[in-house]
Amino acid sequence: MSSIIIYGSHYGTTEKYAKELSKRINVKAISYEEVKDINDYDTIIYLGGLYAGGVLGMSKTLKKLNEISNKNIIIITVGLADPTDEINVNNIRNNIKNLISREILKKARIFHLRGGIDYSKLNFAHKTMMKLLYSAVKKLPKEKLTGENKAIIETYNKKVNFVDFSSLDNIIDKIQVGLL
């Protein structure tokens, strides 16, 4: 049985989680931009940063799977919104439904981690997107704000880091069955 960790990360928080996970479970971690044939692996652990509801690199990568019946697929998202908030998790999961095939969705086990953001490091496109998002969210009445909306407002133009490697413990406990 062979396993691989694949990650999609723009600014490094997802990569940090992927590399820590790699160390802890002794499975190689590689960026989705560098991975060759994912069909060679029995277990695929995909970690992706959340970008406007999408999971960076995930659709492109998992589309390459030919036969999934014997595969063990684990998806881990890394975003700014608090993954202990049920509404945030429901939103992320609803988005994922539109990003992967029904077969993969049925098979995959999905987990969520919290990343971070440093506005001074964002590229122009991402800065612009966040500005538009912030302006839209700011106009909403307070009682209508979701946890995700609040996270955008509270962290706007700041540097915040919610990366917490201990949040991998629970995921490792759950995914280790059937690994390697």
Ligand SMILES: Cc1cc2nc3c(=O)[nH]c(=O)nc-3n(C[C@H](O)[C@H](O)[C@H](O)COP(=O)(O)O)c2cc1C
């Ligand atoms: C343009 C943009 C869109 C984002 N969209 C979301 C989102 O939809 N949900 C979320 O929880 N976080 C969102 N984030 C926050 C990122 O998911 C967070 O910064 C994450 O840690 C990024 O991972 P990376 O450092 O590996 O690239 C967004 C950030 C940017 C810059």
